[in-house]
Amino acid sequence: MRIVMKFGGSSVADGAKIDHVAELVKQHLKGNQVAVVSSALDGVTDQLLELADLSLKGKTSQVKDELEKIKKRHSEAAEAAIPIEAFKHGVLSTVSTLLYELERVLSGISILRELSPRSKDYVLSFGERLLVTILRGALQARGAASRDFSGGEAGIVSDENFGDAKPLMNVTKMQVQKRLMPLLEEGILPVVAGFTAVTQHGDITTLGRGGSDNTATILGACLDADEVWIWTDVDGIMTADPKVVKNAKVIPRLSYAEASEMTVFGAKAMHPRALEPILEPRIPVRIKNTFSTSAEGTLIGGDQEASSGSIAKAVARVSDVGIVSVGGTSMVGLPGTAGRIFDALGKQGVNILMISQSVSESNITMVVRRNSVQKAVNALEIGLLSKGEVREVSYEDDVNIIALIGSAMRGTHGVAARVFKAVADRGINVIMIAQGSSELNISFAVRGKDGVEAVKALHDEFKLGA
Ligand code: ASP
Ligand code: MG
Numbered sequence: 001m002r003i004v005m006k007f008g009g010s011s012v013a014d015g016a017k018i019d020h021v022a023e024l025v026k027q028h029l030k031g032n033q034v035a036v037v038s039s040a041l042d043g044v045t046d047q048l049l050e051l052a053d054l055s056l057k058g059k060t061s062q063v064k065d066e067l068e069k070i071k072k073r074h075s076e077a078a079e080a081a082i083p084i085e086a087f088k089h090g091v092l093s094t095v096s097t098l099l100y101e102l103e104r105v106l107s108g109i110s111i112l113r114e115l116s117p118r119s120k121d122y123v124l125s126f127g128e129r130l131l132v133t134i135l136r137g138a139l140q141a142r143g144a145a146s147r148d149f150s151g152g153e154a155g156i157v158s159d160e161n162f163g164d165a166k167p168l169m170n171v172t173k174m175q176v177q178k179r180l181m182p183l184l185e186e187g188i189l190p191v192v193a194g195f196t197a198v199t200q201h202g203d204i205t206t207l208g209r210g211g212s213d214n215t216a217t218i219l220g221a222c223l224d225a226d227e228v229w230i231w232t233d234v235d236g237i238m239t240a241d242p243k244v245v246k247n248a249k250v251i252p253r254l255s256y257a258e259a260s261e262m263t264v265f266g267a268k269a270m271h272p273r274a275l276e277p278i279l280e281p282r283i284p285v286r287i288k289n290t291f292s293t294s295a296e297g298t299l300i301g302g303d304q305e306a307s308s309g310s311i312a313k314a315v316a317r318v319s320d321v322g323i324v325s326v327g328g329t330s331m332v333g334l335p336g337t338a339g340r341i342f343d344a345l346g347k348q349g350v351n352i353l354m355i356s357q358s359v360s361e362s363n364i365t366m367v368v369r370r371n372s373v374q375k376a377v378n379a380l381e382i383g384l385l386s387k388g389e390v391r392e393v394s395y396e397d398d399v400n401i402i403a404l405i406g407s408a409m410r411g412t413h414g415v416a417a418r419v420f421k422a423v424a425d426r427g428i429n430v431i432m433i434a435q436g437s438s439e440l441n442i443s444f445a446v447r448g449k450d451g452v453e454a455v456k457a458l459h460d461e462f463k464l465g466a
Contacts, residue, residue: 317452
């Protein structure tokens, strides 16, 4: 098989873990062609962001201290993960070269007191670039021939949307095949820095926070892999948050559509955008636990996509959201009001998670992140209320969205009835309801204090637990 394996930050959090990862990769080399993608050491991306910010503010002594910490963590990790002196030596010297480059970039930022999205991406790229150097050394020390690459060096070319760049798949495919395929065929392991890419002009970009998953699926698609494996620190995608529901269990199989609903609703196992590149070639993704390798994990997509007999597969909860309502009879029968509402919010960068409008048309309700509730209210007051287009704008800022997810709900009658009876039986008031016409999920909003109980109610009603 040809497999792309991606390791998240918590899987490579220190030298001992990198050592474990190298061993794990090695075990899978027999009979397989493997390409590895890795995140940065856990927390390093945040540290780098902080460093960029401190440099911008000209806080040079703090920058120095933070840089020292980053240096220490990486050299300790290399010491612990690479048992053979010669390899360790080479890696430590590349690590210092990279850190010296980082130091120079940061001093540029602090001299100019200027941090463009482009320079920020340059700074952020060091986390993954440092890590792959160490991981490559750990693999070589185990006798696995390997080479490390930044995303750009591996051939991933993106647009110029720094901070949240998208791959340009045609060029990327050509480049990745040209650069990595010969290595795979020779039995050399490419170890690719996740999260990073390069523009057509050669500037480093990043694919958005959590973007290493995306690197893995981009490579999977370009290399025509049989499977993409996402190694993380949980056993797979679960029927509910195990911190909320005691008997939550791992879901063995999900369709692409179900998995994408789950990730959008915050399943931590995978980045929502990561499914895109592999949808069309229909490459299956396995979510696996780095620290419990015998666990089956969750298998997403693939040939036998047919979902299991259960109507619903999981209950998700999004906390930290609020509701904004716009009302007034002046809206009734007036085309364009909804357009103007969403336009006002869009211009302020407010992301809308859920929408509902009653047939009477006198009210439109939207769910937004809690930290954009005030921004949304202000935008609507200035854009519509002050012009008399709507009569009132109200909000509530402690709300949870609950969603029941599963493709077998499509065309099954009575699911909604069971959902709302289960919730009502526990005395929970539903504030707002939405179901997309795909019928892949039924979502509703409840007050923050009722969120956990609502999840339990549905998990029990649809017998999702172990
Ligand atoms: N290191 C990056 C982040 O923390 C990318 C990733 O981990 O996927 O967002
Ligand atoms: Mg990370």
